[in-house]
Amino acid sequence: MDLQALDALMAERHSCRAFAPTEIPKATIAQVLATARRAPSWCNAQPWRVDVTRGAATDRFRAALIEQAQSTAPKPDLPFPGSYSGVFQDRRRACGWALYEAVGVTKGDRAGSAREMMRNFALFDAPHCAVISSPAELGAYGAMDCGGFVTAFCLAAQALGIATIPQAAVASHGPFLHRYFDIPQDFLVLCAISFGYSDTAHPANGFRTDRAELDAFTQWHDG
Numbered sequence: 110m111d112l113q114a115l116d117a118l119m120a121e122r123h124s125c126r127a128f129a130p131t132e133i134p135k136a137t138i139a140q141v142l143a144t145a146r147r148a149p150s151w152c153n154a155q156p157w158r159v160d161v162t163r164g165a166a167t168d169r170f171r172a173a174l175i176e177q178a179q180s181t182a183p184k185p186d187l188p189f190p191g192s193y194s195g196v197f198q199d200r201r202r203a204c205g206w207a208l209y210e211a212v213g214v215t216k217g218d219r220a221g222s223a224r225e226m227m228r229n230f231a232l233f234d235a236p237h238c239a240v241i242s243s244p245a246e247l248g249a250y251g252a253m254d255c256g257g258f259v260t261a262f263c264l265a266a267q268a269l270g271i272a273t274i275p276q277a278a279v280a281s282h283g284p285f286l287h288r289y290f291d292i293p294q295d296f297l298v299l300c301a302i303s304f305g306y307s308d309t310a311h312p313a314n315g316f317r318t319d320r321a322e323l324d325a326f327t328q329w330h331d332g
């Protein structure tokens with residue numbers, strides 16, 4: 110593996126928002142998990158708990174999550190950001206609009222944007238979902254370690270041609286997820302990763318996000 114290969118893999122990966130129904134074999138999912146677990150973590154605590162759905166279990170979860178999202182106010186274990194300001198707000202809007210433009214939701218179309226939001230709870234029709242949680246005891250650092258795991262998972266999947274999308278939206282129903290997957294109360298549900306093969310022709314997969322130049326986030330301290 111060289112940097113070029115890694116960069117190509119990272120450039121290929123993108124968030125997939127429409128999946129084909131084809132199941133991924135359990136052994137292949139295990140391969141992805143086996144690579145992702147190589148992510149670094151503070152004290153090598155490896156704090157990630159991963160609840161993975163397959164087959165009919167995904168469809169049951171999807172139906173229950175949609176029901177939950179339609180009937181209950183969100184209550185994430187980890188509070189969502191209260192606001193995005195400045196450049197963060199700009200980037201948030203840019204990726205939101207890119208999605209809306211791709212799927213034909215126009216400015217002011219509240220029903221259209223609500224429909225698109227609900228696609229999160231349908232797991233974008235993915236055949237699999239991995240719910241990621243971390244011991245509350247480890248606080249923000251456990252969440253940080255799990256962030257690394259999520260990235261490693263997405264890259265490992267991409268290397269096998271499997272598309273992914275990390276989803277905070279799924280984690281917005283914390284109490285439900287604890288009940289549904291029997292996740293201990295002293296764990297924080299952080300996010301989910303829906304995954305499967307991409308429905309490449311779907312308009313929701315027809316755009317890519319960009320990245321800021323190095324100077325926008327790097328302070329060099331030379332000499």
Ligand SMILES: Cc1cc2nc3c(=O)[nH]c(=O)nc-3n(C[C@H](O)[C@H](O)[C@H](O)COP(=O)(O)O)c2cc1C
Pocket residue numbers: 122123124125126204229274275276277278279300317318
């Ligand atoms: C922790 C995390 C949570 C996310 N939650 C959602 C989500 O709930 N719904 C969604 O459509 N995308 C979600 N995304 C995907 C981001 O919007 C996406 O990563 C970002 O716009 C960059 O685009 P890319 O992944 O295609 O490179 C999430 C990404 C991360 C890392």
